[in-house]
Amino acid sequence: MRKSTLFLPLFSLMMLSGEDWAEAQQKTANYDESKIVPYELPKLLVTREGTEINSAEDWTNVRRPEVLALFQEHVFGRTPGNWGKVSFETKEVKKDALGGKATRKLIHISLPEHPNWAGMDVMIYQPNNVSGPVPCFVGPSFGGNHAVSTEPDVPLSTRWMRPSKEKGIVDNRATEASRGNESSRWPLEMILGQGFAVATYYYGDVEPDHADGWKEGLRAALSKDGANTEWKNGDWGAIGAWSWGLSRIADYLETDPDIDAQKLAVIGHSRLGKTSLWTGAQDPRFSVVISNNSGEGGAAIMRRNFGETTAIITKSFPHWFTKTYSSYANNEAACPIDKHMLIALQAPRPVYIASAVEDQWADPKGEFLSGLNAEPVYALFGKKGYGVKEQPAIDHPLGDSIAYHIRTGKHDVTSYDWEQYLRFAKRHFGK
Template identity: 30%
Template structure:
């Protein structure tokens, strides 16, 4: 295993070295657009001459978003998730899997999130660093893992997916793992012993003196001073901190592992980056076409490639891997779970429009906001059509979409799906339209029940069901909802999510080394 890893590392280094020797003239030159230029290019491809502008989140601005429920539902009837395109009612699981689900996937790919190209490159994973650490009181193994996309077809762009896996060592594995979008970092890097630290300091002082001879007099003036010191060791006898532990520590304490995957290492979060990253690599540095994937789909693809690696790691129970994200990464997490059936569960935090909130709802964030130059890169180019004011195909709105977010949630069925929000008073802004997500979750429940799973335990009539008060637990089924009393985060729901997921996954922690 070590030999194989070493060879892969050498291959990555060789690839990077060869890149410097690539003759760029042999390949199509990379297009370098600003975000506005790329946005204009997509409008031109679609023939759109005028888009409706987005709305302001500041309620004092003249163009502020709508927060009047009387105006929120210009087209209150949702597409029926259980009626096929030819009008046939879906009454069996077989009909869902063989006909209706493929129809919905096709519609979401074409009009909302974009298609993953057939020639998307293979990703090769290498464990770069393995470290034994302590997170709080829990001993762990932490691995930095790099996934390199094959760029032989266009070596001018490199994509190296960065993620860190952390699993407890005081639990008999393999263990469930929650993959989370974020910035990977070792949680508590192991430190050299005092003897090793002394050698490091001695060498470091010698290097400094060689670089600057004046340092010799300074060190002689302070002979006991050590430039590099050890961080304080964990205090296992200290009382636990007040309040909830960090989400990662809660996972480890429950016998779970976690992965942090860097979305920026997959695809940049801006329109200018669409000719770079994995989207740019596949397109050989050229602008997108209207059906090409956006950043949400690219981040979801990257998570699926991370799951490819986790399936090979003996420390991980690959049948019990979940995906988590908040805000734009909540959108990406829901897209990942909907399209990639290997994800056993999802924790979808404050995802708003483009995530769990209904597109056709006119409340807070709107379709027009998602098609403006600040957020359009999340979506397929075709999504711009739904805020077109003047175009060859006329005027369109979110009401013209053939699918909506209740059907995206339904694509996760019957797997575990936890929709999480906070409250506006604490910063989970009304902009997100929490009610729009609740209505979508209610409507999606019919598919969960068809497939033998439990939904929220109420009717699936989204026209009459009322959103429950915050802190109401709706956790008795595979489809779950909870609105905590915090802000724009899902952290307060972790202490509910973990036991809920553990129960439905039928995971039993087994202590031991």
């Protein structure tokens, strides 16, 4: 009888989904700075052969390709290049959206040579009170286009979604109750009012976010073995696929005369903040990169083992990363990268890192430290970073080409965050 009593909780834990298991770990994770074991970060400005990097040219031509390859091999995997032609189909142009304040476009992006992938639906809002091409924020949503907008005529997504009765997701499908449930994270009128466009897509269009989601997503469609693919070390994960989707939006925006494709800012929150950083690392067309509460696997220093850890994230969400990443669970010191190197891959472009004080799971201090330790690369380009060595007070944003804030509140995207991002983008875009 005693054995059965002990077995039941263990069995219940085994039955938890990755999402639920990760949430359960939050109660026992380390949130004590004094318990962080001393660590040494991998050197940014020393090549594999031991040569020191002293110029922007040598960073760009020698060290940066090495660092990018390390992230491909050990964290996110390599993005394949075999997708062929990309098709853009304009589904809608509504010139009186948001009460006449905006033009809304719905663009379907597909791969004619890979019909097993159903494609992705991109929603664009651009301001009507601005003449000429406008800069654009580009980012994925968790809930679909209909969740970003409150407009009743935005089509409901028909794709698989993570279950959430609170958000109106029933049997893994969106319902009318889910309309607008992400609108607070995308304050469209605020963004449009500052002269920016917004381009977004549902990340599940590219790959549903569960362990077997790849079988009905882009990764299977591009693999010669389809849903029978056996992923190996160095093969791409879901974050790589979601990032691919953002780059295809950039492809489209380069063809849209209403958008200034030289002024694209990529943005993402949480797992999609990790996606934003990986997109910026791979695609230089995004001239501003924004990470909102990206945490472990994103901006946070993995060697700190504070809040979410490599062991937790790779057990909860192994499909996000290349297989190699899980080998660093409880073995972070063996990993040849840390996340200051991911921030450095954005250089010399402006990058904004944002934390929330109640989001200790994402390790706000670790996020801050990544930006701080990326400063030597930015200095090679004559760019400035934070201008301070210590994490700032709550709600006191700081920085130049590398910027940071930790705000009041929880793991989320708020109007306060957007106020900082808009100010940051306007400064660097020269608006």
